[in-house]
Amino acid sequence: xxxxxxxxxxxxxxxxxxxxxxxxxxxxxxxxxxxxxxxxxxxxxxxxxxxxxxxxxxxxxxxxxxxxxxxxxxxxxxxxxxxxxxxxxxxxxxxxxxxxxxxxxxxxxxxxxxxxxxxxxxxxxxxxxxxxxxxxxxxxxxxxxxxxxxxxxxxxxxxxxxxxxxxxxxxxxxxxxxxxxxxxxxxxxxxxxxxxxxxxxxxxxxxxxxxxxxxxxxxxxxxxxxxxxxxxxxxxxxxxxxxxxxxxxxxxxxxxxxxxxxxxxxxxxxxxxxxxxxxxxxxxxxxxxxxxx
Numbered sequence: 001x002x003x004x005x006x007x008x009x010x011x012x013x014x015x016x017x018x019x020x021x022x023x024x025x026x027x028x029x030x031x032x033x034x035x036x037x038x039x040x041x042x043x044x045x046x047x048x049x050x051x052x053x054x055x056x057x058x059x060x061x062x063x064x065x066x067x068x069x070x071x072x073x074x075x076x077x078x079x080x081x082x083x084x085x086x087x088x089x090x091x092x093x094x095x096x097x098x099x100x101x102x103x104x105x106x107x108x109x110x111x112x113x114x115x116x117x118x119x120x121x122x123x124x125x126x127x128x129x130x131x132x133x134x135x136x137x138x139x140x141x142x143x144x145x146x147x148x149x150x151x152x153x154x155x156x157x158x159x160x161x162x163x164x165x166x167x168x169x170x171x172x173x174x175x176x177x178x179x180x181x182x183x184x185x186x187x188x189x190x191x192x193x194x195x196x197x198x199x200x201x202x203x204x205x206x207x208x209x210x211x212x213x214x215x216x217x218x219x220x221x222x223x224x225x226x227x228x229x230x231x232x233x234x235x236x237x238x239x240x241x242x243x244x245x246x247x248x249x250x251x252x253x254x255x256x257x258x259x260x261x262x263x264x265x266x267x268x269x270x271x272x273x274x275x276x277x278x279x280x281x282x283x284x285x286x287x288x289x290x291x292x293x
Contacts, residue, residue, distance in 0.1 A: 056286060061191055061271045067265075087181075102129070104128060137213075139228040174193050213230065244268070258271075
């Protein structure tokens with residue numbers, strides 16, 4: 001074979017290897033999560049699909065294969081809704097992909113003032129960015145989210161622009177975010193868009209480690225230690241659950257994004273607009289169903 005005929009063949013083979021690598025959930029990626037379309041609506045699927053799936057109480061939901069992005073179940077998956085603190089996954093992705101995680105962040109007065117869920121950091125204190133990121137993902141700390149966003153972009157408004165840019169790069173084109181923590185505002189996403197964002201977050205090892213924590217010891221600038229319990233109670237109930245993020249506001253309802261691994265298979269489930277009493281039970285029921293489908 002001539003040298004000129006060999007080079008195109010080599011390029012095709014290398015391209016195929018790169019696509020296979022991009023589908024592995026353990027890989028940290030700086031660009032798009034995959035070179036193929038992910039989390040698309042199944043052909044001829046209706047708002048609720050498939051018909052034999054177990055009922056869940058969330059207003060909007062979607063279950064995907066976390067390795068390929070294939071949709072396994074959906075319920076009103078393209079309905080725009082507020083998603084509360086699950087949008088902290090967008091904040092976490094920007095920070096984990098672009099910022100030095102072991103560098104210090106100096107807390108500003110406006111960071112410390114954010115309510116209601118917070119760890120109580122104070123203006124003038126400094127914390128490693130990784131520590132703030134972990135507290136935000138484990139305990140859903142809004143003050144940590146605000147500090148991470150402001151230190152990255154200079155303002156929450158500037159950071160919101162980056163959130164929307166990252167959403168588009170994930171394929172989440174039906175979303176609009178205006179703050180890093182998910183407190184009520186004129187913003188929205190969909191279950192399918194949040195699955196696309198979660199698909200990318202699942203591939204970042206720093207985020208995977210933080211989201212899987214069943215507790216986190218937060219060290220204050222004073223030296224005081226505080227053990228933070230996870231808002232994702234499914235981590236304490238099911239050993240196969242390995243992340244991702246909870247959320248709740250009156251306008252959004254109870255929200256949960258769950259990642260789950262069992263028997264060599266990986267799943268991501270998004271539930272929006274559910275009730276606290278049922279949301280973890282519904283997640284476990286859907287994962288059990290997914291194992292045999």
